[in-house]
Every structure is written in structure tokens, then in C-alpha cells.
Amino acid sequence: MEKEKIIAVQNLTKKFGDFTAVKNISFDVYKGEIFGFLGANGAGKTTAMKMLIGISNPTSGKATVAGFDVKEKAEMVKKNIGYMSQKFSLYDDLTIKENIQFFGGIYGLSRTEIKSKTESLVKELQLETIINSLVGSLPLGWKQKLSFSVALLHEPKIVFLDEPTGGVDPITRRQFWEMIYSQAYKGTTIFVTTHYMDEAEYCDRVSIMVDGKIEALDTPKNLKKHFKVDSMNEVFLKLARNVE
Amino acid sequence: MSIIVQNISKSYKTKKAVENVSFEVKKGEIFGLIGPDGAGKTTLFRILTTLLKANEGNASVLGFDVIKDYKSIRSSVGYMPGKFSLYQDLTVEENLTFFATLFGTSIEENYDLIKEIYIQIEPFKKRRAGALSGGMKQKLALCCALIHAPKVLFLDEPTTGVDPISRKEFWEMLKRLQQKGITILVSTPYMDEASLCDRIALIQNGLLLKIDSPENITKNYDKVIYDVSTKNRHKLIHDLKNYPSQYSVYTFGEYIHYIDKQMKFNLEELLQYLKDKNHTEIEIKTAIVTIEDVFMDL
Numbered sequence: 001m002e003k004e005k006i007i008a009v010q011n012l013t014k015k016f017g018d019f020t021a022v023k024n025i026s027f028d029v030y031k032g033e034i035f036g037f038l039g040a041n042g043a044g045k046t047t048a049m050k051m052l053i054g055i056s057n058p059t060s061g062k063a064t065v066a067g068f069d070v071k072e073k074a075e076m077v078k079k080n081i082g083y084m085s086q087k088f089s090l091y092d093d094l095t096i097k098e099n100i101q102f103f104g105g106i107y108g109l110s111r112t113e114i115k116s117k118t119e120s121l122v123k124e125l126q127l128e129t130i131i132n133s134l135v136g137s138l139p140l141g142w143k144q145k146l147s148f149s150v151a152l153l154h155e156p157k158i159v160f161l162d163e164p165t166g167g168v169d170p171i172t173r174r175q176f177w178e179m180i181y182s183q184a185y186k187g188t189t190i191f192v193t194t195h196y197m198d199e200a201e202y203c204d205r206v207s208i209m210v211d212g213k214i215e216a217l218d219t220p221k222n223l224k225k226h227f228k229v230d231s232m233n234e235v236f237l238k239l240a241r242n243v244e
Numbered sequence: 245m246s247i248i249v250q251n252i253s254k255s256y257k258t259k260k261a262v263e264n265v266s267f268e269v270k271k272g273e274i275f276g277l278i279g280p281d282g283a284g285k286t287t288l289f290r291i292l293t294t295l296l297k298a299n300e301g302n303a304s305v306l307g308f309d310v311i312k313d314y315k316s317i318r319s320s321v322g323y324m325p326g327k328f329s330l331y332q333d334l335t336v337e338e339n340l341t342f343f344a345t346l347f348g349t350s351i352e353e354n355y356d357l358i359k360e361i362y363i364q365i366e367p368f369k370k371r372r373a374g375a376l377s378g379g380m381k382q383k384l385a386l387c388c389a390l391i392h393a394p395k396v397l398f399l400d401e402p403t404t405g406v407d408p409i410s411r412k413e414f415w416e417m418l419k420r421l422q423q424k425g426i427t428i429l430v431s432t433p434y435m436d437e438a439s440l441c442d443r444i445a446l447i448q449n450g451l452l453l454k455i456d457s458p459e460n461i462t463k464n465y466d467k468v469i470y471d472v473s474t475k476n477r478h479k480l481i482h483d484l485k486n487y488p489s490q491y492s493v494y495t496f497g498e499y500i501h502y503i504d505k506q507m508k509f510n511l512e513e514l515l516q517y518l519k520d521k522n523h524t525e526i527e528i529k530t531a532i533v534t535i536e537d538v539f540m541d542l
Contacts, residue, residue: 007464040379040407040408040410041379041405044382111260139282140280140281140282141281152334166404166405166433167280167281167401167404167433168281168433169281169448170280170435170539171494171540172280172538174494174495177495195406195408195411197420198495201498202477202495220496220498231498232497233408233436236408237408237412240407
């Protein structure tokens with residue numbers, strides 16, 4: 001079976017003045033894949049991700065996401081992806097319902113679509129009884145689950161998750177990953193960063209960025225075999241020396 | 245005892261943040277408060293550092309009462325809050341000088357204590373704190389908390405959002421500070437860091453659920469956990485959850501952790517069940533119990 005490329009990155013580079021944050025990286029991500037994007041703080045992950053979601057222009061090189069060039073067609077990229085991060089997810093002073101309506105509107109969904117999406121989403125997450133509560137009053141784990149669902153409202157082909165589970169309790173963290181799994185099973189591509197190395201094991205393939213470059217890219221199994229270690233944590237420690 | 249907490253409770257309006265919590269931290273100990281976001285860890289830190297008053301209970305640090313002797317506590321402890329607390333528009337060096345001056349000391353006076361950490365960020369001492377990477381910010385914050393040579397160090401989630409390498413280095417630094425006689429109360433949502441503490445308290449929803457050494461906590465866990473893996477992980481979780489005698493099923497690194505309800509669990513039967521469900525590359529073995537497993541079963 002021919003694997004469909006949903007992200008294609010070729011020699012992507014980003015410079016800030018004299019400093020090269022991302023150095024000539026190339027990789028592909030396939031449809032329905034859970035792709036882990038790892039690296040130490042300051043390795044260039046965020047910069048690379050910003051280019052892929054169309055909010056930062058590459059200095060050189062090329063990337064297409066969901067079939068659109070990130071430089072030429074940044075607006076089309078944004079329409080076809082979902083994005084959530086630890087830092088920015090939902091509006092705390094809007095209710096659950098208002099957040100869904102707001103983001104549905106942003107993504108250009110019709111009123112009927114928003115209505116039916118709200119119903120199904122709230123039901124799936126079992127938030128029916130608290131639909132009119134402020135998002136700010138929810139525990140972090142719930143907020144992250146809701147935020148993930150909201151990022152999927154417009155049924156994007158790919159969703160970018162930037163440290164979605166930081167600080168979340170172990171049980172909710174796993175529920176979150178079950179949501180990721182079932183979404184990938186439906187064919188959505190997942191591009192995820194994390195500092196939890198057990199979560200790196202849950203990815204189909206993992207890339208590790210060191211000092212602006214991709215130093216390793218393979219399945220967790222092959223990476224462990226290659227570095228002759230038992231866990232992704234050890235792979236990471238071997239590769240990602242601190243470059244600050 | 246460096247820290248004594250007796251029946252402390254604290255509510256915010258109707259929400260109980262901390263409920264009847266008691267524990268003691270010995271001198272020179274690394275004591276970990278382990279629990280997720282919203283467990284009540286920060287509230288405890290704020291009470292112990294005299295920034296917040298408890299509704300009920302008593303607490304003392306270095307023999308000083310958190311209410312009556314708050315000034316003595318403030319001058320003898322170091323506090324690194326969870327949210328980055330330094331002045332973003334001051335440079336690395338300016339931040340450190342500022343904190344030294346506040347406590348009536350200088351960088352030179354206690355340089356010995358921070359030297360090992362400071363030399364790592366010294367090349368960037370003219371850089372504004374706001375422009376530092378996560379790992380460097382964390383090192384600077386630790387230097388600032390140490391500059392007045394405190395006897396007790398309060399570290400509220402110092403490693404949250406920090407990559408595994410920097411986290412490892414950070415814990416090595418804590419061990420060295422411990423050797424200098426500093427008592428450390430540290431909180432973390434990373435269960436793997438719990439094993440690096442002398443003793444830990446597991447906390448969730450404002451309640452202390454367990455206090456012991458990490459070794460004892462895992463040793464006293466009364467159930468057997470199995471590592472299970474097959475080629476199709478997604479289907480495996482689903483099938484294990486439908487196995488009649490399952491007690492719990494959850495992902496754990498490359499394996500699924502499986503716990504059975506029965507005392508006399510038959511491994512062969514599970515193996516056959518998975519074969520019947522068309523699983524291939526089946527592996528089942530006894531797992532090593534971790535703090536995370538215990539925590540999830542509380």
C-alpha cells in the first residue's frame with residue numbers, strides 16, 4: 001500500500017540573525033501516523049513547528065502540510081490543521097459551550113454544524129451537566145481533553161499537539177492518549193511533542209532534534225535497538241546532550 | 245525536624261485546596277510532594293513560605309511558626325515558585341544581584357554554593373532573563389533561591405516542562421545541595437522523579453494519600469502487574485479491557501500494564517485468549533512496580 005505523505009519537509013532552515021535555530025531538516029509524515037517530535041529545550045522544536053503551522057516563514061527550504069506549501073499557502077495550511085498547546089488552548093472566561101461555538105465560528109463551521117458538533121463533543125467527553133461552566137474552573141486534564149476535541153472541530157487532516165499533557169495526572173494522561181489513538185485510527189495524523197519519554201513509546205515514529213538538526217528518526221523499537229538500550233528515555237539521554 | 249505540618253487545611257471560597265494534611269521533613273532530607281496539577285502542592289508551599297495563611301492547623305519551619313515568626317522563616321528559606329518568577333527584563337546577573345541585595349548579601353559572599361550551577365549560565369550573564377531557554381531559566385531561578393544560603397529550600401515543580409536531560413542534571417544538583425546540609429521540599433508531577441527523593445508524600449485533590457520512602461511504597465504494593473505487548477497495541481488495550489477478570493489495564497511505556505482481579509491468575513489462559521483474538525508477537529511478563537503504578541491505584 002502506498003503511504004500518503006501528509007507532511008513533506010525538505011531542507012527546512014530558519015535563521016534569526018546570526019543564529020540558526022533550525023538547520024536544514026528533512027522528513028516526511030504519513031497519513032494516520034502518530035509522529036513524535038522530541039528534543040531538549042532550545043533544540044529548535046518550537047521554531048520548526050511554527051513553520052509547519054504557517055505562522056513563521058522559513059529562511060530557506062520547503063515544507064508542504066496537508067498538500068499546501070507553508071510559505072506560499074500559509075492560510076490554506078491553517079485551515080487544514082488543528083493545533084493545541086499547553087500554553088494556549090481555550091478561553092478560561094468563556095464557558096465550555098461558548099468556547100466550542102467560538103472556535104467553530106473561527107474554523108468557518110455553519111450554525112447547524114456547530115450545534116451538532118457541540119452536542120456530540122460534550123456527550124463524548126461527558127460534559128453535559130457542566131456545559132455552561134467556565135473553562136477556567138475545569139481541572140487541567142479536562143481542559144486538555146476538551147482543547148484536543150476543539151482542535152478537531154473542523155475535521156483537520158492533521159493535528160499539532162505541543163506538550164499536550166504537561167503536568168497532567170497519570171490517569172488523565174493515559175485517557176488523553178487513548179483519544180489520540182482513536183483519532184489516528186480514524187485517519188487523522190498526529191504530530192506531537194512531549195517531555196514524557198513513556199509517551200514517546202506510544203508514537204509510531206519518533207524524531208529527536210538536537211541543536212537544530214534531526215539526529216534520529218525511526219520507530220521507538222528501532223531506535224532502542226540501534227542505541228542498544230531498553231527505553232526511549234535512555235535513547236534521549238544518549239542523543240540529546242545539552243547544547244545551551 | 246526542619247518542617248512540621250500539623251492538620252493543615254485551606255479552602256478558596258468553597259473549594260478545599262488542602263484538607264487536614266500532616267507530615268514532617270527531617271533535617272537534610274529531600275522530601276517530595278508527588279501529585280498532579282490541582283492536587284494542592286502549591287497551596288502547601290505558599291503556606292510554608294508564609295505567603296498564605298491556612299484556615300486550620302499549625303506549621304513550622306526550622307522551629308519557627310509560619311504565622312508568628314514569619315520574618316525569621318523568610319530570611320532563612322529559599323523558594324523557587326512554579327511559575328517563572330524572575331524579572332524578565334533584567335539580565336541574568338542583574339536578577340542575581342537583586343536577590344542577593346534583598347537578603348543583604350552579595351553574589352561573592354555565597355558564591356561557593358551557587359558556583360556549580362552558575363558557571364553553566366555565566367556565559368549568558370548579560371542576557372535578559374526573558375530570552376533564556378527553559379533549562380537556563382530554571383538554573384537561574386535556583387541560583388536566586390540559593391544566594392542567601394538558606395537552610396531549607398522549597399522547590400515548586402522545578403522541572404515541569406523541562407526536557408529529560410535538564411531534569412536529570414537538575415536532580416544531580418539537588419543531591420549535591422543535600423550533601424551541603426540543605427533540607428529540600430520539592431514537588432513534581434513526574435512520577436519517575438519520585439524515586440530520587442528520600443521520602444515522598446503522594447497527594448491528590450488536597451489529601452495526602454501515602455507517606456513513605458519510594459522503595460517501601462513500591463515494595464508494599466499488594467498486586468502483581470504484568471507487562472503485555474503484541475503487534476497491534478490499540479487492539480490489545482481494547483481486548484485486555486474486555487478480559488473478564490481484568491482489574492486494570494493501562495499503557496506503560498512500550499508495554500500495557502495488566503492487573504488481574506484473581507489471586508490465582510492463570511497466565512496461560514490470557515495468552516490463549518490473546519491468540520484467539522488473533523494477536524501476534526505476544527509477550528507477557530511480570531512488571532516492575534513503579535510509583536506511577538501505585539499512584540494510579542490509589
